[in-house]
Amino acid sequence: MLALAIALGLIGQVGPAAAQLPGTGEAATAAADEIQTAVPESPAFTYLGTSPAAITRPTTLKNLGADLLQGVGADGQVRQGLAFELTPAFYLTKVRLRDYQTSWDKYALSNLQLSLGTVRSTGDTASTDLALGARLPFIDSGDPLRNPAFTDSVGARIIAEGCVPGNDSTGGPPADFDSEANATCMARAIDSLASSWAAEHWNASALMLAAATGVQLEQSRLGERRWSGLNLWLTGSLGLGRWGSLIVQSTYADNRRSAVDTLQYKALRLGSRLLVGGVRLNGFLEAESEFRWDRSQAVKKDDGQWSAGVEFRVSPELWLSTGFGEPYTALDGPDRTAVFANLRWGLSRKARLDPS
Amino acid sequence: MAPARVDIDPNLLTDFFVEEETPHKVLYKLWVFRAGEGWHPIGPETTSDDRSDHWIFTPPLPDGSKLAYWLGVYGHARSTWRVRVTVAQRDPADPAGTWRVRGSWTETGVLNEAVRGGGVGNTPVVRVDLT
Numbered sequence: 387m388l389a390l391a392i393a394l395g396l397i398g399q400v401g402p403a404a405a406q407l408p409g410t411g412e413a414a415t416a417a418a419d420e421i422q423t424a425v426p427e428s429p430a431f432t433y434l435g436t437s438p439a440a441i442t443r444p445t446t447l448k449n450l451g452a453d454l455l456q457g458v459g460a461d462g463q464v465r466q467g468l469a470f471e472l473t474p475a476f477y478l479t480k481v482r483l484r485d486y487q488t489s490w491d492k493y494a495l496s497n498l499q500l501s502l503g504t505v506r507s508t509g510d511t512a513s514t515d516l517a518l519g520a521r522l523p524f525i526d527s528g529d530p531l532r533n534p535a536f537t538d539s540v541g542a543r544i545i546a547e548g549c550v551p552g553n554d555s556t557g558g559p560p561a562d563f564d565s566e567a568n569a570t571c572m573a574r575a576i577d578s579l580a581s582s583w584a585a586e587h588w589n590a591s592a593l594m595l596a597a598a599t600g601v602q603l604e605q606s607r608l609g610e611r612r613w614s615g616l617n618l619w620l621t622g623s624l625g626l627g628r629w630g631s632l633i634v635q636s637t638y639a640d641n642r643r644s645a646v647d648t649l650q651y652k653a654l655r656l657g658s659r660l661l662v663g664g665v666r667l668n669g670f671l672e673a674e675s676e677f678r679w680d681r682s683q684a685v686k687k688d689d690g691q692w693s694a695g696v697e698f699r700v701s702p703e704l705w706l707s708t709g710f711g712e713p714y715t716a717l718d719g720p721d722r723t724a725v726f727a728n729l730r731w732g733l734s735r736k737a738r739l740d741p742s
Numbered sequence: 743m744a745p746a747r748v749d750i751d752p753n754l755l756t757d758f759f760v761e762e763e764t765p766h767k768v769l770y771k772l773w774v775f776r777a778g779e780g781w782h783p784i785g786p787e788t789t790s791d792d793r794s795d796h797w798i799f800t801p802p803l804p805d806g807s808k809l810a811y812w813l814g815v816y817g818h819a820r821s822t823w824r825v826r827v828t829v830a831q832r833d834p835a836d837p838a839g840t841w842r843v844r845g846s847w848t849e850t851g852v853l854n855e856a857v858r859g860g861g862v863g864n865t866p867v868v869r870v871d872l873t
Binding site for chain 1: 812
């Protein structure tokens with residue numbers, strides 16, 4: 387399987403479990419952050435290369451309209467720094483939990499997420515880049531909300547732990563009910579359920595699509611715009627028993643954000659990652675290749691990299707690890723290191739690469 | 743958002759419905775105060791299970807009666823939830839058919855990332871006068 391992953395010359399990290407589930411471990415997440423090929427949670431922001439500190443998520447169409455209007459100044463110029471996320475199904479239809487669990491189209495529709503953002507254009511403070519993104523999961527077998535037994539157990543656990551308001555002496559609602567403290571109680575009540583779900587579904591199979599496109603607004607005016615490109619992401623993951631996960635991703639980019647023609651190009655990136663998690667062995671192996679065309683000499687033709695890390699449990703409190711590449715070095719450092727057979731080995735009291 | 747009061751006919755059956763409109767697990771508790779009698783707590787219950795979330799109160803519910811409720815929600819972290827609460831009465835001329843919705847409104851909110859990968863939230867105890 388390792389050889390297969392290398393032969394594919396691919397790299398990737400699937401998004402849905404990491405986005406929605408208690409499941410993706412810190413080690414795997416750290417590795418994914420280095421690679422930056424996961425289906426983005428907010429495609430518009432990824433497209434713009436920004437991480438907004440605050441994202442507006444309007445809860446009504448009225449609020450959405452008002453917020454969007456506020457994004458355009460009285461002078462007709464679009465404000466920079468806008469960041470919106472919304473799920474159209476929330477405004478347009480009703481999807482009950484039972485429908486979500488039994489109907490694929492309602493599941494997909496209710497998870498369709500749109501994102502909208504603006505940033506200052508590179509090299510031109512007066513102009514604004516505006517992007518619109520969409521994210522759609524086709525399959526996510528690790529979504530706990532799709533499992534009736536799990537959601538029923540969540541409700542039962544919260545009630546069993548008493549995280550609901552009681553009655554006053556007359557049988558009526560309590561006058562001093564503290565909803566914030568109760569939310570904390572609810573979170574604690576179901577934490578062990580969430581942890582168990584995460585452990586059992588860390589490598590759940592999933593398939594997800596995301597897209598983003600945008601325009602550059604000259605002088606930040608909507609009427610003076612040019613198309614700035616398109617990004618598409620498609621990621622699939624396949625659980626391998628209880629021990630592993632194979633993730634494959636392709637990314638297409640038509641990059642026209644730069645006003646300089648010589649920096650515009652098209653690219654297709656293919657990547658794959660193999661994650662392994664077990665009692666005695668953890669590790670990952672990943673590789674990617676990017677192919678570029680419609681480019682000038684200023685843009686590098688093709689690119690690629692690979693990375694790997696593996697660790698073994700020597701004793702119940704001693705793990706021996708080694709690896710290559712930035713994703714590996716981005717992990718928490720070992721307690722001690724040693725060089726043997728031209729490899730740097732780390733010694734740790736706990737697992738560093740555990741993907742679960 | 744709940745209205746301060748809902749006008750009902752005190753001499754008809756009064757029906758209460760709780761229904762989630764987004765894919766979230768909802769827990770709820772109702773209290774109905776019959777003027778001159780006292781509070782009747784209902785629940786805690788959950789939606790999207792095998793039990794109905796339709797509650798019927800026999801008349802009378804005279805002026806001064808009240809409804810109170812609490813909602814607890816579990817779902818995807820940072821997701822926006824919406825739950826509809828409805829007060830309705832049957833048309834006395836067609837008690838098996840026509841509904842007269844006396845009041846219907848939604849509670850909404852955005853879940854925090856309170857649980858690893860998931861979110862929980864809840865409302866205060868909301869009180870509505872039935873007049």
